[in-house]
Amino acid sequence: MERLQARYEIETPLSLERAAEVIAGEQSCGTFMRLPGETDVLRDRAGARIESLVETGQSDHPSLPCRLSGDVYRRGEVVLSWPLDNFGPSLTNTLATVAGNLFELAEVSAIRLLDIVFPQSFANAYPGPAFGISGTRRLAGVVDRPMIGTIIKPSVGYSPEETAQIVNRLVDGGIDFIKDDELQANGPHCPLFARIDAVMDVINRYADRTGRKPMVAFNITGEVDEMRRAADHVSAVGGTCVMVSLHSVGLAGLGALRRHANLPIHAHRNGWGLFSRSPDIGITYPAWQKFWRLAGADHLHVNGIANKFTETDASVIASAQSVVSPLFAQGPGYEALPVFSSGQTAVQMEPTFHAVGSGDFLFCAGGGIMGHPDGIEGGVMSLRQAADAAMQGIPLDRYAEDHRALAAALNQFASKRI
Template sequence: MTRIFADYELESPVSLERAAATIAGEQSSGTFVRLPNETDDLRSRSGATVEQIVVEDVRKTPSLPCRLDSDRFERGRIRLSWPIETMGPSLPNLLATVAGNLFELAEVSALRLLDVTFPDAFATANPGPAFGVAGTRALTGVDTGPMIGTIIKPSVGLNPTQTADLVADLVRGGIDFIKDDELQANGPACPLEERVQAVMRVVNRDADRTGKKAMVAFNITGDIDEMKRGHDIVRDAGGTCIMVSMHCVGLAGMLALRRHSDLPIHAHRAGWGLYSRSPDIGISYVAWQKFWRLAGADHLHVNGLSNKFSEPDDSVQASARAVLSPLFENGQGLEAMPVFSSGQTALQLPGSIAAAGSQDFLICAGGGIMGHPGGVAGGVESMRQAADAVASGQSLGDYAQDHPALAKALETFGGRVG
């Protein structure tokens, strides 16, 4: 395949056929008038092609403010394609093509990018995840079952020593994974280098004692040079993971970091609501996560079931399964590890396993672990017991009868899940 395909949900004050043609022209070789050098040959070689149009609904009013007057707004699905020769296998330039000026066109009263299909050339030109599921499991020593993680909060206010003291409690409790909050990177209250040194002394000492090293994702979000320096600080201290807020560093930042990195990259999706919350404009996570996997993200946040945000559970499920799905038909899957988070407890674990269709995921619980009556160890154990209940084919209630940590979680967090 040498063409890139993109699927959209489109609403327009003109016919979908006309709107699709306008988008195809705007996002390839066309302009608002035909120019002398815009020959038929040029259009056939470099123009976008409208592959499919399906009208699904007709409305009397626009979903978004619209400059063109109409009493008929067609809504449905369209598929466009572009020749790869016009941009090459470049992720930033592809993004400008499939999600650029088209959102602003007067002929568009609603538009969402639903999916993108990449030619195989993108698999060889872009680095993809270096570690993914298998590499993350190898580094943490968690061979089976979900990885159990948590988040260090508050994001500001804890100095490096206080942060290390909290990490000491977490590793003593048997946690697999710890991440910085997305708001805590390299601020003066808790500088990255001092935080890394203090935390890794604790983690390395525990690993020497137990033979199992907790993975800590240090937030190194910054400019490209700053991220490279932060990566080296973490690596040289014996750390096994770095974290970035992917929308803040951009595709170019992620690509540069991936090509420099010797560690798994934990990609936080802070700001995702800007792209996703409206049903009438934005980008589906099913499409968006593909860009970030190609750019090198090993872990990708997908929200969580019964979360504290606005995203429904079916969307979370679709996101988790997308992150674990192969990207290419040529055997290069480039699968990453989905990360469930946001108000998670042991009660969400069975649903998370069902949602992902796998136990190859990381679930981060803050209050669900540290708020457990048995402390961190009780919280971690309750999460593991919930996964064991699924493996044994029992309900959480039945399994909890002989497993006190899970029983306490059900008693404490029972109101979290309907």
């Protein structure tokens, strides 16, 4: 029988063994008391199992408010497993099992999902990203270097026509990828279909003129039927990408869009800090992103090195590496394109390249492009030059000696030096 495994860090005023038993029972066939129907045979068949348990530390106080108290709060890592027959190869029900009511249990004063291992049956049930890295490169016409992207800013306030004017400046500047901000959806001031039509008129005319079609990720976040209609419209007018906010549409919404759309899905993780910011509760990104890759995300945000948020560079790098790591021992790898954003400039391109170990990533810069002294064209060129230097193994400062756009960017964004 196939089993699904999940690894947690927990803290408890009880013994680690007792806390693990409570979690295993709560998330499988048990409750606060043993019921008549909960026979040994049933528990053996359907109960969660403690696979390993390692104590890692102790404290004299709880990390989070906890109804139970003790003289010592023990911390450790526990691996639990469940028989797949409990819920089948279902992402939505797996999430309820490994990240459900366990976060509220009185027996734990901290609990965090660190990782999950899906059994092979999930590979048969979920096709994963339809385009991923290679399909995105093909559509965007970027073969052997990092993709350079940006975000429409200001986030909201532009009309469809004003948005198209910004896009026109960006494509003339040589951009590879443009995305809506997650706050720009389908409001009366900038209706989605009108924005799609206005922007794609610019993109299609540019493609006719140059033979190159930059990718635009339109934010189609909405109800499932709305997203389907929007994806169809994007495709009908020649678009090559759609975007959704993952926590808004959920696993079922993303899965429905994956089955319907014939376009790459740019998956925005806004709201992820709710799950990740505390070291004492939540879900790590390496665990979280596996659900979304299985559901069909082609591009996944991983924040950025020297970003404007609270996440450390080490966490960003681990996140980027996780979205290209194989999900299963056999079959497709389900690799997604890592998307770096948040305060990115030419200065961060070199460490980003080394962190990924290749040019297989999308590097999105807003101010790093718009704020370049030579404007949009200079900003895009500075990023390409920084990528060229990184791929050739030439230090940025040396490469900047005879590359004006890069030199101007290094001077302008010197505060981003790591």
